[in-house]
Amino acid sequence: MSSFYIQNRPKTVSGDCLFNIKLNHKFSNFDAKAQPAIDIETLNSGLYVLKRLASVIEAGNVQASMLLNPNNTIFPSPPVSPKRQTSSNPNPALGKSQTIESIQATAALALVPLILDGLETFITSTPNVNLTQVSSVILALTLVKPLQNNTSLTSDEQKRVFNNCYQPSKQDILEQIKKEQITEIKKGQDKLSAKLVSSGASEEEIKKALEEYVDQFVSDFFDANVKEQFMAYRSSIGGETLKMMKQMRAIEATVPNLTKDNVQSVNGMITLRAIFNGLTDAVNKVPALGGAEEIVKTQLTLSSYLTLTTLDTAALTIIYQATQLPSKTTLDTYLKPRDAAIYREGVTGAYQTAVQNLNTVRSSIENEKQTLENQLAAFQQSVSCYTSWVNGSKNIKDGKDYTSVLITAGMEANAGLTSLSQMYANLTSEEKAILDTHVPKYLRLTIGSGVNLTRFIARMNAFQEISEYTLNNAINTENEVKTYLSGKGSVIKGYKFFDQVGQEIITISNSLTNYIKSEKGYQIPNFDNFQQNVLRISTIDGNFTTQANAILGEFKTAADQHIKALQQQIADLDKKYKELNPADASFTADRKKAVESWLNSESLGSAFIYLILNSQLPKQSAFLNPLIEEINFNNLAANAINDLLKITNEFSTTSVYYNLSSYLIQSKEGADLFCGDYFETCLALSKEKEYIARDTGRCRRAQVLVEALIGKINNLPGISSSQKSEMLNATSNYKYSLTITFNQLNLLNAMLSNLRIEEQTKDGNYNGNIFKITGSKDWIPTLAALEGFISNGFPNITPTGGLGPLFTQIQADQQDYTTQGQTQQLNLQNQMTNVQQEWTLVSTSMQVLNKILSQLVGEIYPN
Template sequence: MSTFSIQNRLRTISGESTRIIKLDHKYSGFDPRSVPAINLEELNSGIYALRHLMNALQSENTNVAALLNPNNTIFPTTSWTDYKHSRPQASSPRAPSSQTPTDIVSAAALALVLVIDGGLAELVASVTEIDLGALSTISTVRQLMASYLGLTTLTAEQEKVVFSSSYVPSEKNLLEHVKQEKAAEIQAKQEEIKAVLEAKGVSTEEIEAILKEYPDIYAADFFKEFIEEPLHTYRAKVGAPIQEMNENAIQLLPTPPAITPDNVNEVNGMNTLSTILQAIDDAIKQAPALGGDQEIITILQTLVPLVDKTTFTKAEFDLIYTATQLPNTASLKLYLTDRQIAEYRGKITKVYQNSIQNLSETKRVVENNRSMLETQLSMFQQAQNCFVTWISQANALNIAITNKYISAVLTTSMEMYGGLLCLSYMYERLADDEKAIFDKSVNEYLPIHIVVGGSWVNGWIAKMAAYQELAEYSLGTAVTSQDQIKAYLQTRGNEFKATRHFFHNIGDQMYQFANETVFGNCLTTANGAIQPDLGGFIREAMTNVGTVEADYVSNAQRILNEFNTAATAHVLQLQLQIAELQKKADDLDPGKASFTENRKFAVAAWITSESLGDALISMILNSQLPKQEAFLKPLIEEINFNNLAANALNSLLQITNEFSTTSVYYSLSSYLVQSKTGQNLFAGDYYETLLAAAREREYIYRDTARCKQAINLVNGLLQKINSLPGATSAQKQEMLNATTYYQYSLSVTLNQLTVLESLLAGLKMTLQTTSNNKYDKSVFKIESFDDWIPTLAALESFLTSGFPNISATGGLGPLFTQVQSDQQTYTSQGQTQQLNLQNQMTTIQQEWTLVSTSMQVLNGILSQLAGAIYSN
């Protein structure tokens, strides 16, 4: 018996009372499976707004009945039971794992032959008020099944016939048969109704409309009273082998693999298929007659062959997602309660929500991988540029050595050492295939001879490295013997071999340089202590070295060309991979999913079938909140990362802030160039100039200490980056690359400071006297090696602007600029994301205002409805 009830807990009496309004009287014309008796949309348009609100928010389902007070008077959950759900539910045997989907379908078809044959006979016999045996579809099926009795196997065509016969007769056939068999009785009733209506003065048009509808009404009432229950009994018998087929198919479902961007669509398809089959199984257990319904049988015929698949074609995906729209609500209402229909629809909606989450998560993975590749490409291109500018110095070195350009040969030699040092740091951030490109080219270039019978490239770099190391050591330590310096160079050479790629042979040759005859020319003694002699080093180790090999430059160019070919191909490959990942990320956009329209239908069907209170609460708890969390979480993580990165660079920026004015206090050469009056003579005050030189050396000590402090900070930062909370691998890699820049820039800058100090330490400044042997305040003398003023100007410019010819510039000024830029970038990104977060929070607040308003509308609707029903 269909009922419409409202549970009403009395406020002054413990316990519960239920008032029932009967709306299914035989002559009331009320169909409990059609439109609700009270049109709530007409009662208050707020219901319409509520449903569209939930559709707009793309609700996911959860069964929130457990969250509700069962005695709640605002969101009632009415339950009722009739014969359709009171049948015992027998458990079905599970299929052995050796079965295939084809085996399962064949077994079900064979079982159905007996069930259909005997079941139809019982159906015809149980309905005595009308002769169902006269129905052509029943008689035809019985004859077919009789011909299949005794067969042990069926062909594919015979199986199709059996399955299509299993849902005969249809409700439509039975209703038409009733109207044909009861035509005389229907006509007599129509005449009675016509006479009554004419006596009441009803218009002819209204009478004709009522009489036209009456055969359908009569057939429906007759069907419900005499045929429905026997038919459902028959459907339940047919449903037994159908359910067994379904459960056996469920046993064959493979466990979905871990989700990756490459298999997310397949995993979503497998999960959806599994959910459909399991939801059907649960529904048949609740209403066994459902297993004999045409749509259920058709769905399973389509899906069971797919159960052992782990990949699907587009057509198979379409079959799976189309099946989520079935059975239609009218079919489900024949067997299930509204609560059970809502549960069925809810399971489908839930798997769609999981599919959306899977797509969102894998899209984030793909976007992170794309960002990783973009960061990798950026680092590779930096290393590529570094190599190109480094090896391109071959021609400049050739010219400098050949023409004995002192300043130029020192500049080029320092750049060669600095460039290789930079490459060794960058090498740590490259991928294996990228390392192979650099290994081939760098290791091919290093053993090439620069000077006939003299240094190779690695030997030349080893000399420059050895000088910078001995200069730093002797200027900072009281050294009294060359053996101390040799031991130090051996220690540092071993450290280079152990820590810096490409420096294995260079580390050995640094110590070998200390045993060469020219080594002594790189040192001088002052006040009993050994000091570096930059002029002697340039003269004996850099210029007076002989003739440059004729093929040195051409060999360097050949290696460069080969490198460019390999590097260009690799860059193109990375760009293609980035484009592919971008396309994959676009394809994984949940808004573009192939099942979007199916999902919209599933969500709308669930909202329609679910009680409005449950649907709204489920939307809030299980869709809106998780969706907002999924959106806000990466945004907040991005803000946290930018803040962490900016704060980490704040400390480095505090150290390097003073580097912003290097051009002001590294300017001795500018003064000397302007005041030069003759050979080693300069106009100006001797003591002021002496003080200026001493002050510049003091700046060098201070900045050297700051660079070493910054190196310690950077090394500590490198260790912290990998454990940064809330940072993606791409973000970490980006920061690691930036920190690597600081590492090699600081190392190169320290070397620049050391060489400058060694030049200043070797300057010999003397007073000049007048003809009467008095101190001449207008002129003084400075002596050093040839071209020392251009060399001083070059070394000072390195600190203010970096090396001029290679990308690994070093320099205090460029280092400050880069740290400041990075810190401002992270700060700006953090501020931008915070503004974005504020905007999103405003939007979310507006959404919740809409939800709150809708809840108030719902409360008003229910209050008005309750007041209208219980006005007394």
């Protein structure tokens, strides 16, 4: 019956139409009173068609019968626990001083008398077969006897012993029986032939029956006259090979922790141990198995790999091919069906573990790849920031002629260094080294008039600090400002790349001429004198921009090299991820054979329970857990950003209320004269300063929230390194933007505080149609530029800052996390539907099995 048919059967079908079992047929020879009435396990194992129900689910790694009711008469539990108790050191007294070679040498020496004495006993105790005529017996005695008095054996002598310890084979003895009993066989064939001829059988049927008679006669004769002695001899050999196996297992290498680089070797080691553990347990139960040719050869072939932690392709191929051994014939000869199934189960379980290991490593690789991609994005952002920062040298040069350009260049130079300082913490040591080399180079460049970039940035930074302090506090004396600025300089010295900048700020604090002025008894920033006498550099060094471009070229070379290295690492991880696909694993063909062998040796009921609990459930769990974790992460991230979004929502309309310059440009009448009402203009100026104070407060609250969020992310349990780096990158971007936006608000506030609005009169009376505003040089384009920075961010540097871009960034991230969460939720729902369909198939299959067994029991016990 195909699995397609099973999947498409009505769910309510119980199995009546599929099977009709009758045990009362006249040729069945069934005796309902016999004890036991029927071997359920054997019957289940023979139901080939039902086995195909089990084959739709891949095998796993647990002993299902451990979960069965011991009183269950349909699926009886074995009398002893079938689950092997494996030990990494089954013979701890042996220690690690011995080697595989020394253990084999000891075993070979011990086998010499066992072979000689054992064969002599075997020969004398088996009078009905002349074993002295068996060529393999003669050869074994001839080759081994010269070694009986040796105290040690060479490598070739050891091979000679091991190659003869499993002689004679059962087939050799059967051939000898066939020769010796040829007369009796001929008599039996003649009688059988006469019966078949009289019954009208065809020549082909007679020929086949006669051939089968020979095999059956020889087999029966072996069982009656040779088997007991044969098994006794094999047991004596098996006892020594068992001892050898235990000693070799005692010095096996410890399986290392799983990584992407060693997963193939780890899987090989696990499979190798499953083979040795299974053989050890099987030979423990039936020592004669240890004297079988396949067992001895398997031990000798695989033992050299037990102490290795790195296995090459050739070794792995040998190990995986060995999982097909011992053959079904060998296992059936020595073991009970249940014990053979247990051995096959252990091997199947090793393959299941190998598949799980590949999936685990692939998940780890995917996480590592995403982490590297996040790291690459963070470094590329710092590269972009550095590039735009150094490209600002052109604006610094042009600023000597244009006030708005000069103010922009100064603010962007300070913002760029501030961003690089904050980004530094999220970079790797190699990336930090690149910035450590090239940031100071640019800072040391001389712009002109003896002023280098460090001093230029320190002046702008000092003025921004003074603006924030004086405009948000009622400061009466210059000494208060000096004390504050000196303390601030000491703090700034501790920031990365700001050590010299901080020192310059401390020096500036000693004399604040051109930085502040007194107005109505309070200290305020002196915007006019600052931009004309402090920030403006009258003579620009002709080599300044050329040297800046040279430094930028060196930086790009180093940065591009590192970026290519990261991209190569990502490409290598992607390649490794594809290489470790379980569907393409080198052991796939051997695994398929091992699973089929196990299914054909396991009872149907145990197979079903085993597969459901240890293959179906783990596979579903492995698939669904990442989806659930991703949903939880996206929900967590979206909720965390929600609080930030509530604070910054109002930033979406900044261009509407930071528009004083637009109003003034449209109403300009002449030199410093503007159309409109004086009082309305004063109110508009006051309103804009209120907006600055309000938005500054919001930015402070947002900054506190961002700092707290970064702390939570660093200590957040249950998230992967890639998820952590993704959230840190996003949250750090908010931090960079907020820091820049603070300074943008402070400088706009400083400029507005320096504008003087004067009412105008006409004929000695107040003129409500015109007013006058005076300020610094080019104050209107400078005001427009500063308002534009707050609404749209800086035009020439990344991060740009600005209230509008900050809001847009936070909103986009929040929507992205929400969308991803919803998408994964939908994906989870779809997968749960698939899981439900799979369990419907399992349920239907179990109903069929239940119906079959119920009918079977009814036939056996009609009352």
